[in-house]
Structures are given as structure tokens and as C-alpha cells.
Amino acid sequence: MIRPEELQTIAVVGLGKMGADWVTQLLEGGYRVIGFDAEPGARKSARDRIRSGLEWVEKKKKAGERGFAAGALERFQLADSEEAFVSAARDKAQVLLEVVFEDLALKCDLFARVVPKLPAETVVWTNTSSLSIEAMGLASGRLDRFCGTHGMNPVYQMPAVEVVTHRELEPAVLSFTLAVMEKMGKIPFVAADVPGFWVNKHLVPFMLEAMRALERGEITVEDGDKGLKNSLGHPQGVFKLADYIGADTMYRVAMAMYLATQDPRYYPPAILARMFQRKEFGVKTGTGFYSWEGGKPALARSFADFRIKDSGTLLYVSAP
Ligand SMILES: NC(=O)c1ccc[n+]([C@@H]2O[C@H](COP(=O)([O-])OP(=O)(O)OC[C@H]3O[C@@H](n4cnc5c(N)ncnc54)[C@H](O)[C@@H]3O)[C@@H](O)[C@H]2O)c1
Incomplete structure (x- = not known):
């Protein structure tokens, strides 16, 4: 199991409101991010939306950290097809974070298609607000490495992250997830896999x-x-x-x-x-x-x- 300090790259699928917020948060945390959205319009505007999030973060930082937003954005790589995204994620990412529409069938299809193509040790996170983590984990074929990381809107401003666990979750994956969130300055808390969580x-x-x-x-x-x-x-x-x-x-x-x-x-x-x-x-x-x-x-x-x-x-x- 990868240690929190070894994490370098996270692959984020879905770059709408919350996906772009999460990318901003992960870049602020010092990580590299590979992103993809199925909608060309969302891909086109993603970089600008992430930049404005990073500029908000930069304003909160001390004077010595000016120029942070432009530097952080260089660690973001945008894929222009699902195939290119999966290939980059397979080669570089240790975590997949899913942030697509709140639709169980859509999410399950995506996990069933993408996760089996990633290395077996990949940790899988979903930003779902309410859907069954166990159902999505089963669809991914990696239930033991699959948990919820429900960020609040806007992710980079709101400290809480609801980490949703379940019976089959590998304890090391839960502690890895909590440690990564804390390392980024978030306040994670653990919730059960019931509709709407906590x-x-x-x-x-x-x-x-x-x-x-x-x-x-x-x-x-x-x-x-x-x-x-x-x-x-x-x-x-x-x-x-x-x-x-x-x-x-x-x-x-x-x-x-x-x-x-x-x-x-x-x-x-x-x-x-x-x-x-x-x-x-x-x-x-x-x-x-x-x-x-x-x-x-x-x-x-x-x-x-x-x-x-x-x-x-x-x-x-x-x-x-
Ligand atoms: N909006 C909120 O306040 C909020 C808060 C917490 C959690 N969430 C959760 O975050 C997730 C995303 O919500 P949002 O508000 O960002 O929605 P959104 O509509 O702004 O963005 C969803 C994005 O997913 C993309 N997408 C859909 N299917 C895809 C696919 N197969 N591959 C790649 N991209 C795909 C869409 O093109 C869209 O850009 C949902 O699960 C939602 O419940 C939302």
C-alpha cells in the first residue's frame, strides 16, 4: 500500500463545478493532476475555472507566495479523450477521483470501464453526495480500495471532507485517505455508507x-x-x-x-x-x-x- 507521502499524481474525471474545485485543492496541496471531462465545453473552460480558484487561494497566502497560481497550474494536465486520460492515469496516477454527475448508473458504468485498466494498487475515490459507495465499488471490481471523499462546495474553501467507509474497505486505504486529506489541511471525518451519508x-x-x-x-x-x-x-x-x-x-x-x-x-x-x-x-x-x-x-x-x-x-x- 502506498504511503501518503509517496502520493504524487491524482487522476480526476469530471471537471464541472466540483471537479474543478477538487483540482484546485489538489494543486494547492502540491500534487500533480491529470483531468478529463466528457463535455468539450467543460474541458475548454476547465483551465480558466481552476486558475480563478487558484487565484483565490493565492490571495489568502502570504506575500512571499505570489505567483503560486501560475506555478500550480503547470502541474495540471488535461486529457482530451477518455482513452488518453486512462492511459495517462495508468502510467502516472496513484489515485483516481471521480466527480461526474450524481447518477448511479453513469458512475457505475464509468468505474466498470476505467478502473480495471488501472494498476491493481490504485486507490479510488468518489465525490458522490449521496449514492451507494458499495454499489460503485462493486462495479469497479476494487471494492476494498474504494471509498467516498465527499468534498463540500467550494472544496478549496470548506475544510470538511466526508470520508465514506464500508465493511469491505481495506483499513490501510481508509488511513491513507484520511492522512492525505489532513496533509492538504482538510478536516476529514468518517461517515457510514447510507444514503446521504452524514x-x-x-x-x-x-x-x-x-x-x-x-x-x-x-x-x-x-x-x-x-x-x-x-x-x-x-x-x-x-x-x-x-x-x-x-x-x-x-x-x-x-x-x-x-x-x-x-x-x-x-x-x-x-x-x-x-x-x-x-x-x-x-x-x-x-x-x-x-x-x-x-x-x-x-x-x-x-x-x-x-x-x-x-x-x-x-x-x-x-x-x-
Ligand atoms: N454541486 C455541489 O455543491 C456538490 C457538493 C458536493 C458533492 N457534489 C457531487 O459532485 C459530483 C459532481 O457534481 P457537480 O456539481 O460538479 O456537477 P457538474 O454538473 O457541475 O459537473 C459534472 C461534470 O461531469 C461531467 N461528466 C458527466 N459524465 C462524464 C463521463 N462519463 N466522463 C467524464 N465526465 C463526465 C459533465 O460533463 C460535467 O462537466 C456529483 O456526484 C455531486 O453529487 C456536488
Whole structure:
């Protein structure tokens, strides 16, 4: 088993919001990173998104570390096909980190295709927010070397990493993972492989209940966030947080948790399903619970037209 101090290169698949954040974090930690995304648009913008994350990190550093962002970015290698990614990962990486859409079938297919082509000692991490680690580990054929490393959004700003374990996990892989996270200055904690693990088991029903209150007309977006921010000490409030996460990811996570548990508290409210269908994904599309301009919330939306008054206002919603 590789020792934490021997780790040099991590291969990251999926370079959307969280993938780019993780690359930023790993580069800040001094590692080399090989990255790939199936979408040409995501590949094209990845370097700029990672650079802006690194510039944020650089601003937090002392004056002596100026120029850090440009230097760190040189340790990032972008692959332009899955084949090129797998080949580079096979030759250089000791860890594979998966950060693609929250979709169990998609993730399982990816692991079944990619992991058997990597060296047997490769450690496999997934950033899933809620899906079964055991199911994905089985699909990869390397359950004993497979665990969750659920980073919070934005990864390089939020200290916690939820390390999700299971019965078949090799103890050395768990201690390696915890040590690497600590070495990067993260605060890892261990959680069980149950739907939503620890953080989303609490956060998701809380956020969905806020959305239901909004669609019942009990609260506005602005007052909802002001209230929670200044009472429970939330840094931004529940609706702004949903816009940072994205209605697409929120919907997928909630639906996955509902399907896994049949617990109605996780069933995505109509307001979220409609935003998912309309591609109102928050910060990344410019419209969510707020409208966004240049990464800042410009206006809180009223949602009066979304209000559920009677069953006639409930729409059938399908995936976009
Ligand atoms: N957004 C959040 O706040 C948040 C927080 C914690 C965890 N997560 C988890 O992180 C993961 C990614 O979420 P996100 O918000 O970054 O989503 P995202 O939509 O921003 O990015 C996902 C990326 O995966 C790519 N992708 C899809 N299939 C692929 C494949 N087969 N090969 C390569 N790339 C592929 C997509 O093109 C996209 O760029 C999910 O599992 C999500 O649950 C998200």
C-alpha cells in the first residue's frame, strides 16, 4: 500500500463545478493532476475555472507566495479523450477521483470501464453526495480500495471532507485517505455508507422543506435567507446555497436519496423539479432562486407564478 507521502499524481474525471474545485485543492496541496471531462465545453473552460480558484487561494497566502497560481497550474494536465486520460492515469496516477454527475448508473458504468485498466494498487475515490459507495465499488471490481471523499462546495474553501467507509474497505486505504486529506489541511471525518451519508442526510430534507415553504407562499427568497443567516448563523442562507450547489445537482441528489430510501422527505418538491426542467441551475446558468450577474446575486426571484395553490397548478415534469 502506498504511503501518503509517496502520493504524487491524482487522476480526476469530471471537471464541472466540483471537479474543478477538487483540482484546485489538489494543486494547492502540491500534487500533480491529470483531468478529463466528457463535455468539450467543460474541458475548454476547465483551465480558466481552476486558475480563478487558484487565484483565490493565492490571495489568502502570504506575500512571499505570489505567483503560486501560475506555478500550480503547470502541474495540471488535461486529457482530451477518455482513452488518453486512462492511459495517462495508468502510467502516472496513484489515485483516481471521480466527480461526474450524481447518477448511479453513469458512475457505475464509468468505474466498470476505467478502473480495471488501472494498476491493481490504485486507490479510488468518489465525490458522490449521496449514492451507494458499495454499489460503485462493486462495479469497479476494487471494492476494498474504494471509498467516498465527499468534498463540500467550494472544496478549496470548506475544510470538511466526508470520508465514506464500508465493511469491505481495506483499513490501510481508509488511513491513507484520511492522512492525505489532513496533509492538504482538510478536516476529514468518517461517515457510514447510507444514503446521504452524514451531511446530506441532514442538509437535504432541511433545504427541500425551505423550498416547500417557498412554494406554499410562507416565505420569500430574500427573507428566508436573511432569517437563517442572522439566526442560525448560516453563512449565506438556504436559497443562496441551493444556487451555489445548482438545481440540477440538488434534484439528482434528492431523487437518488428518495429512490434509495422511499422516504418522502427526500422527494424533490415541484419548485425544484421545474427549475431542473427549465435549466435554472443557479450560479452556473445565471438563474436560480436569485438571478446572478458576474458571480453575484443581483435579484431574489418572487416565485409567485410557481406557487402551489391547488392540484391544478401541479405540472407533470420530466428530465430535460
Ligand atoms: N454541486 C455541489 O455543491 C456538490 C457538493 C458536493 C458533492 N457534489 C457531487 O459532485 C459530483 C459532481 O457534481 P457537480 O456539481 O460538479 O456537477 P457538474 O454538473 O457541475 O459537473 C459534472 C461534470 O461531469 C461531467 N461528466 C458527466 N459524465 C462524464 C463521463 N462519463 N466522463 C467524464 N465526465 C463526465 C459533465 O460533463 C460535467 O462537466 C456529483 O456526484 C455531486 O453529487 C456536488
